[in-house]
Amino acid sequence: MILADLLVGAFSALALPPLFFLPALAVGLLYLYRCTQDASNSRQLALHAFFFGLGYHTLALSWLTNAILTRASEFWWAVPIAAPGCALILAPLTVLPVVFCRLVPAGLARMILLSALWTLADMARVFIFTGFPWNPTGSVFELPGRIGDILIQPAAFIGVDGLSFLAALTGLLVWHGPRARLFLVGLFILWTGAGWYRLSYPVLMNVTNPVVALLQGNVQERDILSRSGAMDAFRLYLRLTNEGVSKARALASDRSIIYLWPESGFPGLLDEDDAARRLIAQAGDGAWGMIGSDRRDEQNRYYNSVMALDESGQIKAIYDKATLVPFGEYQPRFIPFNLLPGQLTPGQGLTTWSIPALGDVGPMVCYEVIFSGHVTGAIRPNWLGNVTNDAWFGNSAGPRQHLATARMRAVEEGLPVAQAANMGITAAFDSFGHELGRLPWGHAESLVIALPSPHPPTIFSQYGRSLPIILCATGIILAVFLGRYRK
Numbered sequence: 001m002i003l004a005d006l007l008v009g010a011f012s013a014l015a016l017p018p019l020f021f022l023p024a025l026a027v028g029l030l031y032l033y034r035c036t037q038d039a040s041n042s043r044q045l046a047l048h049a050f051f052f053g054l055g056y057h058t059l060a061l062s063w064l065t066n067a068i069l070t071r072a073s074e075f076w077w078a079v080p081i082a083a084p085g086c087a088l089i090l091a092p093l094t095v096l097p098v099v100f101c102r103l104v105p106a107g108l109a110r111m112i113l114l115s116a117l118w119t120l121a122d123m124a125r126v127f128i129f130t131g132f133p134w135n136p137t138g139s140v141f142e143l144p145g146r147i148g149d150i151l152i153q154p155a156a157f158i159g160v161d162g163l164s165f166l167a168a169l170t171g172l173l174v175w176h177g178p179r180a181r182l183f184l185v186g187l188f189i190l191w192t193g194a195g196w197y198r199l200s201y202p203v204l205m206n207v208t209n210p211v212v213a214l215l216q217g218n219v220q221e222r223d224i225l226s227r228s229g230a231m232d233a234f235r236l237y238l239r240l241t242n243e244g245v246s247k248a249r250a251l252a253s254d255r256s257i258i259y260l261w262p263e264s265g266f267p268g269l270l271d272e273d274d275a276a277r278r279l280i281a282q283a284g285d286g287a288w289g290m291i292g293s294d295r296r297d298e299q300n301r302y303y304n305s306v307m308a309l310d311e312s313g314q315i316k317a318i319y320d321k322a323t324l325v326p327f328g329e330y331q332p333r334f335i336p337f338n339l340l341p342g343q344l345t346p347g348q349g350l351t352t353w354s355i356p357a358l359g360d361v362g363p364m365v366c367y368e369v370i371f372s373g374h375v376t377g378a379i380r381p382n383w384l385g386n387v388t389n390d391a392w393f394g395n396s397a398g399p400r401q402h403l404a405t406a407r408m409r410a411v412e413e414g415l416p417v418a419q420a421a422n423m424g425i426t427a428a429f430d431s432f433g434h435e436l437g438r439l440p441w442g443h444a445e446s447l448v449i450a451l452p453s454p455h456p457p458t459i460f461s462q463y464g465r466s467l468p469i470i471l472c473a474t475g476i477i478l479a480v481f482l483g484r485y486r487k
Contacts, residue, residue, distance in 0.1 A: 002051050009055025015140045016060055018400035025140055026171040028056070033114060033172060036102050045102070046095045053094025057087035060135050063401075066394030067328070089128060093121040104483030111176060112482070115168035116475035119468065123161050126371065129326035133370055135401060138163025142404045142433075149434050150195035155411040156458040160372050161468035165475065199432055202455070207382050209359050209451035211252050212418050213244025213259040213287075216426040218444040221391045230267035234276070236444065237265055241283040244446030248287070252450050256357045257287040259446075262422040263304065263366050263389040266293040270307055271315055281313035288357040292365070292387040292422075295320075301345040304329065306363040306387055308353060316355060320347025321365035328392075350377040361385050362415075369419070370405045372412060373464035380461070382454045383416040384409065390424025395441050399424040407433045414455030431455040 012028025014021040032052060039045035064082040097117030101110050118137070125133045138160040141151040155163055170187075173180040217240065219233040241259050248257040270276060270293035280289060289309040295318065296302050304324075308317040321344070324330045329344045350368075354360050362381035366388035369375060375384060386406060390399040403425045410417040411433040418428040427438035428449040439447045460467060 001048070005048050005051035006055035006058075009052035009057075010059040011055075012052075013056050013059040013135075016135050016397075016401065017139055017142055017404040018397055020140060020143050022140055025137070025167065026174050028052070029114075029118075029168060029171040030175050032098050033111065033175075036098060036110065036114070037106050042099055042102070046099050049095040049098035050091050052098075053091035054084070054087050056094065057090045058083050060397075061086050063393050063396035063398030066396055066398065067392040086132075090125065090132070093124060097121050104479050107482075108176060108180075109479045109482035111172040112169065112475050113479035115165055115172060116472040116479065118168045119161055119165040119472050122164050123465065123468065130323050130330075131371060132326070133372065134405075136160045136164050136372070137167050138165075139401070139404050139408065140167050142407060149199060149432065150192050152408060152411050152433050153195035153198045154191070155408055155433075156198075156414060156455075156460055158467050158471055159412050159460045159465060160408045161465060162471050165468065165471055169475075199434070202432065204431070204453040205382075205456055207359075207453045208255060209383050209416060209453060210256040210258050210357070211248045211448065211450045212385075212428070213241070213248045213257070214418055214420040214426045214428065214439070214447040214449065215240045215244055215259060215261055215265065216421055216423070216439045216443060216445060216447070217262070217265065218423050218442060219264075219391070220423070221389075233267055237261055238279060238283040240444070240446045241280065241289070242285065244448060245283075245285050245287045247446065247448045251448055255450065256359070258358055259284055259287055259289045260385055260387065260418060260420040261289065261291040261293075262420040262426075263292040263387040264391075264422050265387070265420075266291050269293065269295055271295050271318070274313075277309060277313035277315070280309060281311060284309075284311065286311045288355075290358070290361075290363065290385055290387070292389075292420075297345075302343075303347060304344050304365050305347075306365060306385075308355060308358060308363075310357070317353050319351055319353070319363040319365075320345075321368065322347040322349045323368045323371065325367045350375065352377045352379040352381040354379070359383060363387075366402075369409055369417075370402070372408070373460070375409050376413060376415075376461070380457060381415065383418065383451050384413070386417065386419040388419060388424060389422040391422060393424065399441060403427055403438075407435070412458065413461045414458040416451045416454060418449060418451065 008031045012024050015025035035048040061083045101114040104110050104113050142148050217236050244259050291307045295305045303320040306319045307315050310316050324346050352362050360382040362376050362384045364386040369386045393399050406417045406419045407429050410429040414431045416430050420426050428436040430452045431454050436449050439445050
């Protein structure tokens with residue numbers, strides 16, 4: 001029975017990016033629902049749900065093994081436990097909704113309650129360490145192309161967590177009989193019609209965003225860490241900068257032009273290297289840049305940062321990554337022994353740079369873009385610039401899942417998003433989540449995008465995750481009412 005739980009859980013994860021095999025989620029949810037009917041007691045049901053969650057998250061996070069393999073000589077012992085270890089932490093969040101949904105009778109009430117509790121448990125992952133809301137269930141709707149653009153438009157109102165509720169409810173109701181399936185057909189027509197209308201008749205602000213040259217060097221992690229490889233990478237990014245700026249000038253002469261180096265793009269401490277900044281400015285040929293680089297302060301603390309560089313090579317603004325990756329950039333305090341060779345210091349929080357050459361931009365670093373409802377500072381920017389280095393993930397589902405989060409943030413916030421990856425997938429999205437262009441894995445190139453105007457503040461950008469919480473609370477109340485009515 002444990003093997004069945006693990007296999008069905010793993011099969012359910014096939015619905016997530018980049019495969020989007022949506023029937024897998026419906027089958028997995030049906031399996032859990034049947035367990036709520038067939039389990040003889042709560043302990044047995046909890047075990048079913050735990051091993052289901054273990055299989056689900058192990059497959060969904062299988063790319064974590066690649067991150068360990070990049071430094072296998074130091075962390076060889078973690079290779080077989082990386083993905084299962086994280087899944088072991090997340091699996092209990094699968095147990096809670098499955099066990100508590102039995103508080104109402106089987107049928108429609110239990111399906112609604114399971115969907116609502118599943119979503120709340122999904123949302124609760126932000127409270128694990130610095131948060132790990134990777135692969136929310138709602139991301140199953142981020143299919144490539146126009147159909148995906150249409151399906152994710154409700155995120156502007158209810159966020160990806162609201163889509164998680166709809167995904168879970170749809171996956172259960174499809175098994176509930178002809179009337180439920182007829183309801184789903186009507187919902188799908190309304191859903192796709194509203195999404196199509198929103199895309200066909202866009203409402204945009206009167207804002208001119210810059211032309212951005214996104215640079216992807218495709219530099220291996222071992223080359224970044226070695227001195228000779230770092231110098232080669234630096235020369236490569238200088239060349240890509242010059243090429244990108246030249247292409248940007250040919251595309252549009254009436255907008256400001258900037259170049260965006262990814263996380264780890266500069267393999268050193270840029271704020272301490274005057275000569276390197278001058279070389280970057282020369283390559284930029286009068287354009288401004290946003291450069292991913294480490295830095296250290298007077299107390300010898302290290303930060304993962306983005307720096308705004310003017311046309312003369314002077315640093316005009318610095319953003320330090322505020323949300324660090326657990327076990328990657330910092331070690332949780334409860335671990336009594338040292339796992340990491342060095343740890344980073346978190347910055348003070350999200351911000352908006354209001355610089356004429358850059359526009360009003362919200363700088364972010366890698367991991368921070370996965371947090372729904374928490375990607376902008378107190379002042380709303382006109383576009384988001386995320387720098388990342390997905391070399392750790394390998395050519396796996398990881399970079400594609402990461403890119404899916406950037407697409408969803410664009411819809412939720414109504415802002416264009418530009419993401420530059422050192423190794424991974426570099427891409428840009430408009431404020432409706434429509435892809436404007438991308439550089440695939442394994443390419444060293446520049447991608448030039450004239451960023452469109454932002455959408456006015458969306459409902460979700462104003463009220464955040466309170467909206468999916470209200471949606472789930474409504475579902476819980478409805479489930480309790482239906483359960484009492486049936487009794």
